Amino acid sequence: xxxxxxxxxxxxxxxxxxxxxxxxxxxxxxxxxxxxxxxxxxxxxxxxxxxxxxxxxxxxxxxxxxxxxxxxxxxxxxxxxxxxxxxxxxxxxxxxxxxxxxxxxxxxxxxxxxxxxxxxxxxxxxxxxxxxxxx
Amino acid sequence: xxxxxxxxxxxxxxxxxxxxxxxxxxxxxxxxxxxxxxxxxxxxxxxxxxxxxxxxxxxxxxxxxxxxxxxxxxxxxxxxxxxxxxxxxxxxxxxxxxxxxxxxxxxxxxxxxxxxxxxxxxxxxxxxxxxxxxxxxxxxxxxxxxxxxxxxxxxxxxxxxxxxxxxxxxxxxxxxxxx
Numbered sequence: 557x558x559x560x561x562x563x564x565x566x567x568x569x570x571x572x573x574x575x576x577x578x579x580x581x582x583x584x585x586x587x588x589x590x591x592x593x594x595x596x597x598x599x600x601x602x603x604x605x606x607x608x609x610x611x612x613x614x615x616x617x618x619x620x621x622x623x624x625x626x627x628x629x630x631x632x633x634x635x636x637x638x639x640x641x642x643x644x645x646x647x648x649x650x651x652x653x654x655x656x657x658x659x660x661x662x663x664x665x666x667x668x669x670x671x672x673x674x675x676x677x678x679x680x681x682x683x684x685x686x687x688x689x690x691x
Numbered sequence: 692x693x694x695x696x697x698x699x700x701x702x703x704x705x706x707x708x709x710x711x712x713x714x715x716x717x718x719x720x721x722x723x724x725x726x727x728x729x730x731x732x733x734x735x736x737x738x739x740x741x742x743x744x745x746x747x748x749x750x751x752x753x754x755x756x757x758x759x760x761x762x763x764x765x766x767x768x769x770x771x772x773x774x775x776x777x778x779x780x781x782x783x784x785x786x787x788x789x790x791x792x793x794x795x796x797x798x799x800x801x802x803x804x805x806x807x808x809x810x811x812x813x814x815x816x817x818x819x820x821x822x823x824x825x826x827x828x829x830x831x832x833x834x835x836x837x838x839x840x841x842x843x844x845x846x847x848x849x850x851x852x853x854x855x856x857x858x859x860x861x862x863x864x865x866x867x868x869x870x
Contacts, residue, residue: 569813
């Protein structure tokens with residue numbers, strides 16, 4: 557038998573090791589199966605989660621990773637779309653100004669110059685009136 | 692009633708709880724003691740044993756009885772124990788070693804100085820064995836399981852199980868003599 561190769565000292569130590577491991581609280585085994593059944597029944601009464609939810613809740617790291625990936629992907633998508641739109645608008649505006657007839661542009665400038673002159677005159681007159689009042 | 696009959700009763704849904712309770716009663720002490728020899732603390736052994744039996748309840752419907760129930764049961768116990776030890780190792784890397792060192796320096800106990808020192812040395816030797824060797828040794832030495840069953844439980848070959856047993860004996864003998 558292979559146990560014959562074990563030294564006497566080891567055999568003695570293993571004997572007392574076994575005695576030590578067999579020490580359990582009084583009545584532990586009488587109560588054990590009831591404790592187990594209570595736990596099983598309690599788990600059975602707990603509301604069941606949908607499998608996909610359960611997977612995520614049992615492995616929260618996946619939930620965090622998925623959230624991060626979603627946030628990064630959404631960000632990239634948003635910024636790319638915004639840049640493309642801005643470029644498109646700028647291009648359209650350039651094309652529109654270039655295609656305007658010269659007469660239209662000149663009329664626009666003249667009208668706005670008049671408006672600007674009228675505004676400046678009004679400001680100067682107002683300031684002059686207030687200066688003369690003060691004097 | 693045999694394990695086989697109880698499992699069939701469970702799988703047929705006829706008084707599941709009664710069949711399961713009977714299985715627990717038949718095997719609880721052997722499973723608990725095996726786990727306790729691995730983790731030493733009652734609270735830890737109790738936690739693992741409960742996890743094992745809850746797993747058995749959840750998986751028993753799919754158990755095909757291709758192996759003996761006790762082999763399947765001990766395989767679950769083996770895996771649960773290894774998971775527990777791995778988790779605990781991460782939490783308390785050097786704690787148990789320090790406690791053992793302290794105990795060696797200040798031996799105490801009702802069986803006298805010599806015996807408690809040998810006991811502590813043995814516990815240290817056992818703690819230093821790789822988990823697989825420890826599990827194989829306990830199953831073979833204390834429960835007298837044959838190597839085929841041990842190999843099936845620990846997912847190794849018969850030769851591997853034999854080698855694990857003999858290496859465990861050799862290491863424990865050396866550690867008892869030198870430490």
